[in-house]
Amino acid sequence: MVDATIPANTRTDAEPRGAKPKRALSGRNIMIYGTLLVFSLYYLLPLWVMVMTSLKGMPEIRMGNIFAPPVEITFEPWVKAWSQACTGLNCDGLSRGFWNSVQILIPSVILSIVVASVNGYALTFWKFKGSDIFFTILIFGAFIPYQVMLYPIVILLREMGLYGSLWGLVLVHTIFGMPILTLLFRNYFSTIPEELFKAARVDGAGFWSIYAKILMPMSLPIFVVAIILQVTGIWNDFLFGVVYTKPDLYPMTVQLNNIVNSVQGVKEYNVNMAATLLTGLVPLFIYFVSGKLFVRGIAAGAVKG
Amino acid sequence: MKTFKLATALVASVALPAAAFATDLEVTHWWTSGGEAAAVAELANAFNAAGDNWVDGAIAGGGSTARPIMISRITGGDPMGATQFNHGQQALELVEAGLMLDLTDVAEAEGWKDKVFPPSLLDACTVDGRIYCAPVNIHSPEWLWLSNQAYADAGLPVPANWTEFVASGPQLEAAGKIPLALGNQAWQSNLAFNAITVAVAGLDVWKQVNVDKNMDVAAGPEMAAVFTAVGDARKLAANSTVQDWNQATNLVLNGQAGGQIMGDWAQGEFQVAGKVAGTDYTCLPGLGLNAYLSTGGDAFYFPKNRSADVEAAQKRLAALLVSPEVQVAFNLKKGSLPIRGDIDLEAANDCMKKGLEVLASGNLVPSGDMSWSPDVVKQNEDLMVEFFKSGMAPETAHQQWVSNLESGL
């Protein structure tokens, strides 16, 4: 397609590769930065509204302009959301569910990623008869609305004796995380040269040792992507957490739901927003720390299909 | 750890001499607003004081969020100790499947048959002659709440009934008010429709349609008149854009809207805002036309459990819920009406007293929740919200409504 005889100034890192900018204030640059700034405004607006609202008192909110910064800053809503907001009789805010969420999150993320990465590995290097069919069904699974599966899963967990336990919930997260994660891992692993795999086999390495010693160390970026996706999905999950466990295991989103969704009484928007931001802190933190790895990981995970 | 913390938090104020016999009972419900939580606390305190331990399992978002969770828990074989349902047909199949505890012996020992009033509340708990739930309150949806301030602003007298209210609509609108506040959620449109039905068509038609399920009456001219009346209401509510019912109540409360059709629970909002019935707001049961109230309400069901200790505790709670002291304490906080006729609610406010009068006079109609399946109710909600928010012709809505009812015969 393209004549590749031009001497290549080879670069291997994931740096920008577009046409090089010429002058600092060219029309092109104005257009690029203009576009980015306008979109940034769109993305930032809700965050601004959330943060500003969470710092206002209710009287100020009722009068006012939701975009204006608070006249009088108060951290009351944050305190209330974290430790005072009521869920029925229990008035200890989001703090009640925080550790439950962590307790659910860690095993669910680990197990779902281990299973999906092994799936992707098997689907790439150890294809068996019908493996493509299973993969297609998995992708189909990505489209099934969760609500539809509520009852079948209740029956399944009941028969397995896992209903209401932490491990039942971990299993559910593993199952529903599987389609997209397997797709990502499969795509990533298929970018790894097959020669590498063949050489390892000639050396006598088996299924697990190739996975652990060769693939895992090469695949940090895609693991980061998987972790980000799972942390976000599992942390934000409300439906599974509340349907498949019992109150002493309810995740933080149950309290968030109770604070935000309280259909009766006065809506305390400031507390809602503070609760929202507090609940979002864990995934947000992960995004801020690993944003760069995220792009790099996706670069490898999504490029080859 | 968590359970322990929860338990200590709950019983911190209660001395526990009988701790050795205390049984933990997890109770799920969807009462999470301020007034509701205060009412639940009355139940929990009474239960704890009697020596057991109430483990609270509140889930916000209303029954539609909470019910799937409750049903999953029960069918999943990990049931809670007790759970709220609106009584009637919601839990019927769970009872039929043998998943609910039979409370007949408690009911007989406590004499529920003689005390629960109106008796229809207990009938709704009865399947094949056995009693499966303990009713805790009555809710009547057919109230018109009016803002005295909005009418003062517009220089109009406060209407005394629905007809006057409709007539005053254009003038209110000219004064910059929303005549009728109505939340966008589907159930609120359906509630308004039912309230208008009772008020405009009267008790006989209501009973023929909802109790005898006479489809000729449902398709007849009386109901056609109701649909025309609802069409009028639609015009009055055209500028109302709020979502939740309490946001709509808030419009009435601060004089931006003339009135709202909402259940008796709306007065909790007026009370919290420090408004006084009669001077700040006016309440008209049965929309001021036909002072009839339909009686639905909340009840507690007790899923079958393996442990005998739990079963004993379940029965203790059931007896407690219906007891006079708990009824008074709970319903005063909740703003709802008690389920027994033999107690005195001195502390009740004016609107609540109006409700009690209607109750005492026996002008009661069974609620739609009890006579129609949730499936029919949901279809009607879908229909009414569409009718209120679109230009659908009343005749079309009427026809659709009849066929919705027919699907539940």
Added chain:
Amino acid sequence: MAEARRVNRMWRNMNAKIAAVPMILTTLVVFVGGTAWTVLYSFTDSKLLPRERFVGFDQYERLWSNSRWLTSIENLMIYGVLSLVFTIVIGFLLAVAMDQKIRFEDTFRTIMLYPFALSFIVTGLVWQWILNPEFGIQSIVRGLGWESFTFNPLNNPDLVLYGLLIAGLWQGTGFVMCLMLAGLRGIDEDIWKAARVDGIPTWKTYIQIILPMMRPVFITTLVIVAAGIIKLYDLVVAQTSGGPGNASQVPAMYVYDYMFQAQNLGQGFAASTMMLLTVLIVLIPWAYLEFGGKKHG
């Protein structure tokens, strides 16, 4: 020796098979089994609990004569097409802009990506608020002096889908931008150089050379975005509850409402069967292309 090797090979294959067991079980038991179970019970008159009283196609007849369901399908198609097109176009354009060796790339990327960390419930809530005519954008613009300015999409049945779209795009485009950016970064520098030497304008290079090379990225994006669209539920519940009227209803809401609120499992299952059927119709050609035509790729 030979025997040992054979045992060894069997052992290795055993391991691979054992490793595939969770996937096989999940696909067969949960996805195939659960779907079959759902389809089977869609032919019954199950109410609150599943029961085997078969009624033929009754549930489907009722479903397709229900105006709310028809509105839901129409809404999903409109929202789906708009959302797919806009997500991919905006995602791609932003990725191209980000790929021009710009400064503050990390900052821009974080800004675009952070909404993805927030749940749809939160997204719906915040945008419901910003679009609220009484204290959102409309009142601000009116406050600036433009008294007749009207921007109230959530209360207008004709515009409500666009109100949802604004929120949906806000949450999802950043992630798609990252996918696209990753795709762009994966393209060989030599291709750019060759294109420049041949004197092809940049925009033409993007359209004629880069786009076709990014096919796998587009497929991944399509799967992720489309799966999200079909499952669209939380956002609508939080932002509009399906209103005004039934103007922003979507199929997943119908399924949920009829399964649990109306306690009519049969009807809910019939609706979900129709949803899954649609997915299948889209997915089978894809699987055929993906696996059937790969050999000469």
